[in-house]
Amino acid sequence: EPEVTQTPSHQVTQMGQEVILRCVPISNHLYFYWYRQILGQKVEFLVSFYNNEISEKSEIFDDQFSVERPDGSNFTLKIRSTKLEDSAMYFCASSEPGPGYEQYFGPGTRLTVT
Amino acid sequence: DAKTTQPNSMESNEEEPVHLPCNHSTISGTDYIHWYRQLPSQGPEYVIHGLTSNVNNRMASLAIAEDRKSSTLILHRATLRDAAVYYCILRGYSGAGSYQLTFGKGTKLSVIP
Numbered sequence: 519e520p521e522v523t524q525t526p527s528h529q530v531t532q533m534g535q536e537v538i539l540r541c542v543p544i545s546n547h548l549y550f551y552w553y554r555q556i557l558g559q560k561v562e563f564l565v566s567f568y569n570n571e572i573s574e575k576s577e578i579f580d581d582q583f584s585v586e587r588p589d590g591s592n593f594t595l596k597i598r599s600t601k602l603e604d605s606a607m608y609f610c611a612s613s614e615p616g617p618g619y620e621q622y623f624g625p626g627t628r629l630t631v632t
Numbered sequence: 633d634a635k636t637t638q639p640n641s642m643e644s645n646e647e648e649p650v651h652l653p654c655n656h657s658t659i660s661g662t663d664y665i666h667w668y669r670q671l672p673s674q675g676p677e678y679v680i681h682g683l684t685s686n687v688n689n690r691m692a693s694l695a696i697a698e699d700r701k702s703s704t705l706i707l708h709r710a711t712l713r714d715a716a717v718y719y720c721i722l723r724g725y726s727g728a729g730s731y732q733l734t735f736g737k738g739t740k741l742s743v744i745p
Binding site: 549551553560561562563566568573574607609611613615616617618619620621622623624625626 | 662663664666668670674675676677678681683723724725726729730731732733734735736737
């Protein structure tokens with residue numbers, strides 16, 4: 519069964535450093551997403567990406583965040599200058615277009631900012 | 633996306649059926665009803681979805697009320713591995729061309745051996 523993969527599984531960084539979280543979505547999917555989940559809280563939407571551009575973003579996704587699809591397979595989330603409050607699980611997901619299709623999630627990257 | 637209401641928690645005995653309810657009284661005609669679950673320390677996992685008719689797959693069944701204002705996820709025989717938080721989420725067409733999921737608190741299902 520196809521799956522979404524994410525690397526690294528755990529990233530530790532110092533406050534103010536840049537981090538890049540990587541995802542390989544399912545190959546024939548066209549929509550890509552990033553979500554985050556702070557420990558003990560709800561899963562929160564960050565951004566969706568379609569046709570090489572952001573289609574929607576949440577209030578959380580401010581100027582320190584960016585996404586990119588640098589090649590035909592990877593989808594990345596960059597946090598330019600990490601803050602303590604960025605510590606969370608970050609999940610990548612992908613889907614086919616339309617509300618009648620399921621989203622497939624990756625296992626997540628645990629980001630710890632010290 | 634329209635709002636859904638789920639119980640905070642439920643318990644089930646292992647090997648017995650579980651019925652997880654969801655109310656969505658403001659659902660629109662084009663909203664799909666999706667269910668996802670999140671096992672401890674894992675990412676969300678798709679379970680099932682439907683529009684109007686009841687649906688079955690290898691994981692579960694989805695029973696949708698005739699007026700579509702509520703639905704029930706049915707796990708036919710709960711196992712310990714089914715202990716998770718279950719989310720009922722409505723997804724409709726988006727003018728922005730984005731179909732992100734809006735997660736609530738879900739229902740935490742505990743399975744008793």
